[in-house]
Amino acid sequence: MRKQIESVRKQQIGECASDGMRVLVTWSSVTGNTEKIARAVARKCPHAEIVPVADAPDPGGFDTIFLAFWCDKGQIDERSRAYLETIREAARKKGSFIDVAFFGTMGGDPRSERSIAWRDKMIDAEVGDGTLIRCIGQRMWQGRVDPEVTERMNRVIPMTPERRALLEEAARHPNEEDEQEAEAWAAAILDSRLPSV
Numbered sequence: 001m002r003k004q005i006e007s008v009r010k011q012q013i014g015e016c017a018s019d020g021m022r023v024l025v026t027w028s029s030v031t032g033n034t035e036k037i038a039r040a041v042a043r044k045c046p047h048a049e050i051v052p053v054a055d056a057p058d059p060g061g062f063d064t065i066f067l068a069f070w071c072d073k074g075q076i077d078e079r080s081r082a083y084l085e086t087i088r089e090a091a092r093k094k095g096s097f098i099d100v101a102f103f104g105t106m107g108g109d110p111r112s113e114r115s116i117a118w119r120d121k122m123i124d125a126e127v128g129d130g131t132l133i134r135c136i137g138q139r140m141w142q143g144r145v146d147p148e149v150t151e152r153m154n155r156v157i158p159m160t161p162e163r164r165a166l167l168e169e170a171a172r173h174p175n176e177e178d179e180q181e182a183e184a185w186a187a188a189i190l191d192s193r194l195p196s197v
């Protein structure tokens with residue numbers, strides 16, 4: 001009976017039965033793109049705790065946190081930034097850093113040099129000197145932009161052929177290939193964290 005209770009408790013806190021790692025997969029998502037990618041990541045660790053960031057638990061109980069955010073006007077979205085602050089507070093309490101794999105979606109081309117530089121700058125700003133958050137991975141995927149937002153933006157940013165092409169490409173993401181990439185990305189991170197025998 002005690003064993004059973006322990007097993008349920010382990011699952012509740014997201015401990016992977018196979019390796020003892022306590023993993024949290026959490027995301028912020030308004031139109032569903034980031035959630036889709038986060039769920040693909042979560043498929044690679046079925047015993048992880050999987051919750052939207054608004055319901056995310058105390059990060060202090062986890063060894064690995066996969067945090068998915070979306071690009072909001074050139075920033076990591078507000079909910080994700082708030083949870084990153086919670087992670088820093090938990091790390092301060094614990095007296096050691098917490099490992100975070102950063103990922104997310106954006107309307108722009110995530111493979112462009114500009115987007116990669118943006119992503120790295122945003123993440124570096126959150127990580128700081130690395131004493132509270134250690135970055136163990138960073139990756140972005142493209143995501144469909146809400147047409148209402150595009151319409152509003154059209155009033156201030158002129159529609160060029162390049163912009164139209166970018167938005168049309170964004171509308172095709174995240175697709176199945178993106179989900180497969182996200183699964184492989186998560187699996188590689190988790191693999192690299194298993195103790196070698």
Ligand SMILES: Cc1cc2nc3c(=O)[nH]c(=O)nc-3n(C[C@H](O)[C@H](O)[C@H](O)COP(=O)(O)O)c2cc1C
Pocket residue numbers: 028029030031032033034035070071072073074075105106107108109142143144145146149
């Ligand atoms: C208010 C708003 C602002 C956005 N700002 C940007 C931006 O600055 N750069 C960008 O590449 N995409 C931007 N996007 C596009 C989103 O990052 C993209 O659609 C993302 O996949 C949305 O994630 P979600 O579906 O999980 O909410 C913006 C979208 C919204 C709604």
